[in-house]
Structure formats: structure tokens, C-alpha cells
Amino acid sequence: MPLDITVSFDHVKNTWVVKPVGEVDIYTSPKMKEALIDSLKEKDIDILIDCDELEYVDSTGLGVLISILKRVRESGNDIIIVNLKQNIRKLFDITGLDKVFIIKE
Amino acid sequence: MERDLIELKIPNKPDYVGVIRLTTSSIASKMGLNIEEIEDVKVSIAEACINALGKSENFIIRYELYSDRLEIFVEDVREVCSKDDSKEKELGIFIIKSLMDEVEFTDSGIKMIKIIEDGMDD
Numbered sequence: 192m193p194l195d196i197t198v199s200f201d202h203v204k205n206t207w208v209v210k211p212v213g214e215v216d217i218y219t220s221p222k223m224k225e226a227l228i229d230s231l232k233e234k235d236i237d238i239l240i241d242c243d244e245l246e247y248v249d250s251t252g253l254g255v256l257i258s259i260l261k262r263v264r265e266s267g268n269d270i271i272i273v274n275l276k277q278n279i280r281k282l283f284d285i286t287g288l289d290k291v292f293i294i295k296e
Numbered sequence: 297m298e299r300d301l302i303e304l305k306i307p308n309k310p311d312y313v314g315v316i317r318l319t320t321s322s323i324a325s326k327m328g329l330n331i332e333e334i335e336d337v338k339v340s341i342a343e344a345c346i347n348a349l350g351k352s353e354n355f356i357i358r359y360e361l362y363s364d365r366l367e368i369f370v371e372d373v374r375e376v377c378s379k380d381d382s383k384e385k386e387l388g389i390f391i392i393k394s395l396m397d398e399v400e401f402t403d404s405g406i407k408m409i410k411i412i413e414d415g416m417d418d
Contacts, residue, residue, distance in 0.1 A: 218314065250385070
């Protein structure tokens with residue numbers, strides 16, 4: 192399954208809303224990284240990642256999230272992750288990344 | 297104990313890792329693992345392949361199917377990552393160790409085992 196990413200701007204919350212659909216893996220994670228970096232170049236603000244239709248993430252996908260988190264934190268912003276599926280939540284839990292990212296149900 | 301053997305030789309390229317994940321899922325499913333266990337095996341095989349990426353022309357994967365366990369060997373997977381290796385690779389090995397029941401590194405690669413709790417009844 193490929194990866195589709197939609198990025199929209201929430202004017203009320205002044206936040207990027209990123210919605211990855213499909214899989215963020217070794218093949219597709221560069222696309223995810225590019226989309227996130229392009230957004231931050233345009234406006235350096237919080238990023239909300241809606242994972243409602245995200246089916247799979249591997250270590251390269253997690254690596255992208257970690258590097259982007261570093262970048263947004265430098266500007267005093269954050270990444271908020273919502274609607275994680277159970278299988279992906281498990282990866283955040285075992286790697287301790289559940290304590291690094293702001294994860295909301 | 298009876299053993300079924302499946303060998304997979306597939307180009308060592310990122311775009312084939314998805315194919316390997318799907319193949320592995322169907323093998324794990326055939327063995328009667330539950331959905332969460334299938335997911336564990338699927339994630340682990342992908343992390344092993346990411347580790348082996350670029351180290352040879354093909355990924356060489358061997359599945360050994362026993363009534364009580366699934367053993368998967370992947371060549372060119374290394375536990376000790378060089379200084380040049382990314383933190384992501386360390387993360388990958390950590391994930392494999394967390395999700396599989398037994399993990400062993402050999403001279404040629406990694407051996408990962410998932411125990412089948414109920415055994416294979418069919």
C-alpha cells in the first residue's frame with residue numbers, strides 16, 4: 192500500500208494538520224519527511240498528525256517523526272499525534288516514544 | 297518434528313520490503329498466529345530487511361515452519377551497528393527484540409522465532 196499525505200492549515204488553532212493515509216515505511220518515509228519539512232518552511236508552527244488512516248509505520252517512519260520533533264521543538268512548538276491505531280500505538284509504547292510525543296486519543 | 301521450509305530471494309531494494317511484509321503475513325496467518333502476532337512478525341521482518349538494506353544484491357530469507365513455532369532467518373542483519381549507522385537501525389533491532397519471542401544473531405544474519413501458543417491444529 193502506498194502513502195498519501197494531505198496537509199492542511201487550521202487557522203483557528205494555527206496548526207498544520209497532516210493526514211498520512213497508508214504506510215510510512217522505508218520506501219515512503221522520505222515523502223513524509225519532505226511534506227513535513229515543506230510545511231515547516233512555510234510556517235514554523237505546531238503539527239497535528241491525524242493517524243486515523245495510517246496502517247503501518249516502521250523504524251524509518253519513527254525516525255522521520257523524531258527528527259521533525261527535534262526541529263519543531265527548537266522553535267518552541269510541538270507535534271501532536273491523534274487517532275493512533277492499536278498496532279502502531281504498540282510501537283510507540285515499546286520504544287518509549289509514547290512519552291516523547293504528545294499522543295491524544 | 298516435521299518442518300516446512302520456504303525460501304525467499306528478492307531484490308535488496310526498499311520497494312520490495314512491502315512485498316516481503318505481505319508474504320510474511322500470509323505465512324504467519326497460515327500457521328494460525330493471531331492478528332497481533334502476525335503484526336509482530338510483519339513488523340520484525342521489515343525491520344530486519346531495513347537493517348540488511350544495501351548489504352547485498354538480494355534479501356535472502358528462510359522461513360522454517362514447525363507445529364509449535366515459526367523461525368525466520370534473514371541474511372546480512374547485524375546487531376552491532378557501525379558508527380555510521382543511524383539511530384533508526386538501533387531502534388529497528390530493539391523493536392525486533394521486543395516483538396519476537398527469541399532473537400539470535402549468527403555470523404550470517406539474524407534468527408527470529410515466534411512461538412505458536414496453541415500449536416498448529418489444522
